[in-house]
Amino acid sequence: MNIGVLALQGDFAEHITMLNHLGVEADEIRLPGQLDSLDGLIIPGGESTTIGKLAEDFKLMEPLRAFGKSRAIWGTCAGAIFLSKDVRRHQPLLGIMDITVERNAFGRQVDSFEADLTIPDLGEGSRYHAIFIRAPIIESVQDDARVISTLPDGRIVAALQGKLLATSFHPELTRDTRFHQYFLSLAK
Ligand code: GLN
Helix, strand or coil: CCEEEECCCCCHHHHHHHHHHCCCCEEEECCHHHHCCCCEEEECCCCHHHHHHHHHHCCCHHHHHHHHHHCEEEEECHHHHHHEEECCCCCCCCCCEEEEEECCCCCCHHHCEEEEEECHHHCCCCEEEEEECCCCEEEEECCCCEEEEECCCCCEEEEEECCEEEECCCHHHCCCCHHHHHHHHHHC
């Protein structure tokens, strides 16, 4: 299986390390032509405005939208923001997931936190320890998108729409490979 990680900005290296642990080679993706051979793409955490502006500069916006019509994409944190349809402010978005997102919903960098979630899609032992860094909240999901995890207070932190996956948190910063395995099963 060929998996790529969008490597314009953010913590793409951590995703590649995680995939390598699972025995999957992963390429750093910066150019539209590199998408052709991929089965799935991860868009990392970082700064969504920067990722969006660089994606425009690198002429990646339309190729990424086309990619997401048939192949798997997983956005973590800034990547999830970039996949969304609406963030209630002006910035470049792919707009391919039917989710509305609020950026920096928990406050500033110092308000980063960890939380235990329940994620039934991960199968047995569906408890999951998640890391949130200046994280967004998925305010709502529409149409074909569905919620796959919430915080105990009900706020949405992960959603799935076909092969498109969005998480507010950062599985690549843990030692728990289940989320990457889950994504590989979507990309297959
Ligand atoms: N706060 C960042 C943004 O709005 C996302 C942070 C992250 O990816 N950890 O783009």
